Amino acid sequence: MTVSELHVIGLEFVGRHGVEKWEREQGRRFRVDVKVRVENVRAFHTDQFCDTLNYEDLARVIMAVGQGPCHLLVERLAEEIADGCLELRFVTSVEVVVYKKAPGVLGSPDWVGVRIVRDKSSE
Secondary structure, three states: OOEEEEEEEEEEEEEOOOOOHHHHHHOEEEEEEEEEEEEOOOHHHHOOHHHOOOHHHHHHHHHHHHOOOOOOOHHHHHHHHHHHHHOOOOEEEEEEEEEEOOOOOOOOOOOEEEEEEEEHHHO
């Protein structure tokens, strides 16, 4: 068995997620990093596109969830992204980091967010 990791780093979108009503109405900028562990990807040996996970599939999951129905918490947003990634072929585990622009937070951080790690065996 061959286990490897594929990444989509820094994907950005405007999503309507947040505790405050205005966040859900106006939207906020989010950034997502996803790392997936994949098993039995033969593309390392075959150099064939059909033998690997398509990065576009990961991006589609992130964008569909991120620009989809609103969530109050970034924790729930991250969980939905992880669930979608775990449904993809070859994926055995996923790490999702969701960053949210949060002007007005004490200390003026660039981003606030959450990191979760999930695998198929713990679904």
